[in-house]
Amino acid sequence: MSTPWFQKIGDGLASTRERLKGHLNVLLDRGPDLDAAFWDDLEDALLQADMGVTATTEMVEALRDTAAREALPDAAAVVARLSRQIAEEVAVPGDDPFALDPVTVLVVGVNGTGKTTSVGKIAKAAAENGRRVVIGSADTFRAAAIEQLRVWADRASVPVIERPHGSDPASVVFDTLAEAQDRDADLIIIDTAGRLHTSRDLMAELQKVRRVADRESPHPVRVVLVMDATTGQNGLVQAREFHRALGLDALVLTKLDGTAKGGIVVAVARELGVPVVRIGVGEGIDDLEPFDASVFAAAITGETR
Numbered sequence: 295m296s297t298p299w300f301q302k303i304g305d306g307l308a309s310t311r312e313r314l315k316g317h318l319n320v321l322l323d324r325g326p327d328l329d330a331a332f333w334d335d336l337e338d339a340l341l342q343a344d345m346g347v348t349a350t351t352e353m354v355e356a357l358r359d360t361a362a363r364e365a366l367p368d369a370a371a372v373v374a375r376l377s378r379q380i381a382e383e384v385a386v387p388g389d390d391p392f393a394l395d396p397v398t399v400l401v402v403g404v405n406g407t408g409k410t411t412s413v414g415k416i417a418k419a420a421a422e423n424g425r426r427v428v429i430g431s432a433d434t435f436r437a438a439a440i441e442q443l444r445v446w447a448d449r450a451s452v453p454v455i456e457r458p459h460g461s462d463p464a465s466v467v468f469d470t471l472a473e474a475q476d477r478d479a480d481l482i483i484i485d486t487a488g489r490l491h492t493s494r495d496l497m498a499e500l501q502k503v504r505r506v507a508d509r510e511s512p513h514p515v516r517v518v519l520v521m522d523a524t525t526g527q528n529g530l531v532q533a534r535e536f537h538r539a540l541g542l543d544a545l546v547l548t549k550l551d552g553t554a555k556g557g558i559v560v561a562v563a564r565e566l567g568v569p570v571v572r573i574g575v576g577e578g579i580d581d582l583e584p585f586d587a588s589v590f591a592a593a594i595t596g597e598t599r
Contacts, residue, residue: 302575302576302581303550303573303575303583303589303590303593304592304593305551305575306550306551306575306576306581306593307550307551307556307575307590307593307594309551309553309554309556310343310550310553310554310555310556310557310594311556311593311594311595311596312554313342313343313554313555314339314340314342314343314557314594314595315595315596317335317338317339317342317343318336318339318373318376320335321335321336321339321369321373322369322370322373324369325369326367326368326369326370327368327369328361328366328368328369328372332369332372333354333358336354336357336372336373337350337351337354340353340354340557342555343554343555343556343557343594344526344527344553344555344556344557344558344561345557345558345560345561346527346530346557346558346560346561346562346564346565348561348564348565349383349560349561349563349564349565352383352564353379353380353383353560356379356382356383357372357375357376357379360372360375360379376595377588377591377592377594377595377597378591380560380590380591380594380595381587381588381590381591381592382587383560383563383564384559384560384563384564384570384587384590384591385587386563386564386567386568386569386570387569388543388544388568388569389516389543389544389569390544390569390571390584391516391518391543391544391571392416392420392481392483392518392571392572394514394516395425395480395481396479396480396481396482396512396513396514397480397481397482397513397514397515397516398471398474398482398483398484398507398511398512398513398514398515398516399481399482399483399484399515399516399517399518400484400486400500400503400504400507400515400516400517400518400540401413401483401484401485401486401518401520401546402486402488402500402517402518402519402520402536402540403488403519403520403521403536404488404489404532405436405439405488405489406488406522407488407520407521407522407525407548407549408520408522408548408549408574409433409485409488409520410433410439410442410443410446410485411442411446411548412520412546412548412572412574412582413429413443413446413483413485414429414442414443414445414446414447414449414450415446415582416483416572416582417429417446417447417450417452417481417483418446418449418450418452420481421450421451421452422450425480425481426477426478426479426480426481427450427452427479427480427481427482427483428452428453428454428455428470428473428474428477428479428481428482428483429443429446429447429452429453429454429455429470429482429483429484429485430454430455430466430467430469430470430471430482430483430484430485431443431444431454431455431456431457431466431485432463432464432466432467432470432484432485432486432487432503433463433485433486433487433488434457434458434459434460434461434462434463434466434487435459435460435487435489436459436487436488436489437459439485440456440459443456443485444456453473453477455469455470455473457469463486463487463499463502463503464499464502464503464505464506466484467484467503467506467507467510468506468510470482470484471506471507471510471511471512472510474512475512480513482511482513484503484507486500486503487499487500493535497535497536497539497540500536500539500540501539501540504517504540516543516544517540517541517542517543518542518543518544518545518546518571519533519536519537519542519544519545519546519568520545520546520548521533521545521546521547521548521562522548522549523547523548523549523550523552523553523555523556523558523559524549524552524553526553526555526558527558527561529558529562530558530561530562530565530566533545533562533566534565534566537566537568542566542568543568544568544569544570544571545562545563545566545568545569545570545571546570546571546572546573546574546582547559547562547570547572547573547574547585548573548574548582549574550573550574550575551574551575551576556594557594559573559590569585570585571584571585572584572585573585573590
């Protein structure tokens with residue numbers, strides 16, 4: 295990954311890094327002993343970064359095992375190993391759906407997460423790399439989403455299939471897939487609705503969309519959730535619901551520059567067992583990039599690269 299992007303993600307995760315380093319500095323000031331209090335305080339520091347109970351517990355246990363096995367001498371040595379451990383925790387195996395060729399990707403998530411913007415940015419980058427992209431605007435409940443996606447499609451010079459506000463989203467998916475086949479598209483990205491009257495209604499609608507996609511798509515179908523990192527553990531609750539209803543294949547985490555709890559990336563990756571494939575640290579067109587576990591871990595702990 296390029297140095298400019300490392301610097302950008304480092305800047306974007308500054309709030310999380312400073313908060314975590316503050317807790318770790320307090321921890322180191324206690325002294326070098328690897329006693330029970332040290333491990334308890336390390337666990338508290340990671341929880342404060344919103345890494346989640348499951349991920350934090352497993353990470354601290356792994357560090358304790360490492361400390362014993364490698365005879366790490368003191369607290370500073372354990373903290374120095376933290377970046378590597380975070381990278382290992384967040385590096386969940388799995389494909390990047392957007393890199394598959396050919397593929398149909400259903401992009402899901404609640405409104406306000408940056409879902410539609412992420413679709414546009416990914417479509418533009420793919421088209422610039424020579425992919426034959428078609429976008430489907432199946433978030434028909436928000437007129438603004440249709441217009442927003444049209445703007446991104448124009449920037450990317452890719453076709454967008456849309457229908458009037460209030461149309462059946464599943465019918466938009468059907469039409470998108472038919473058009474994509476005519477155009478011999480190898481990357482079909484479908485933006486879905488993010489809000490109905492209740493979450494039960496939303497999941498039923500998305501399950502219908504998934505059934506149509508599975509039946510009509512000429513390519514394998516994958517489901518990617520876009521999650522707003524600033525929502526923290528509340529976002530993780532939403533992610534679990536999407537995962538239960540649809541079976542997620544990957545995650546996109548946006549707005550990491552807007553939170554001091556960027557450890558939520560660790561929580562969602564580990565607790566859902568789904569890979570993070572893109573992260574966003576700003577509003578610019580180049581601020582959504584492929585996820586690299588080691589770069590993320592270094593940026594969140596302040597490790598020099």
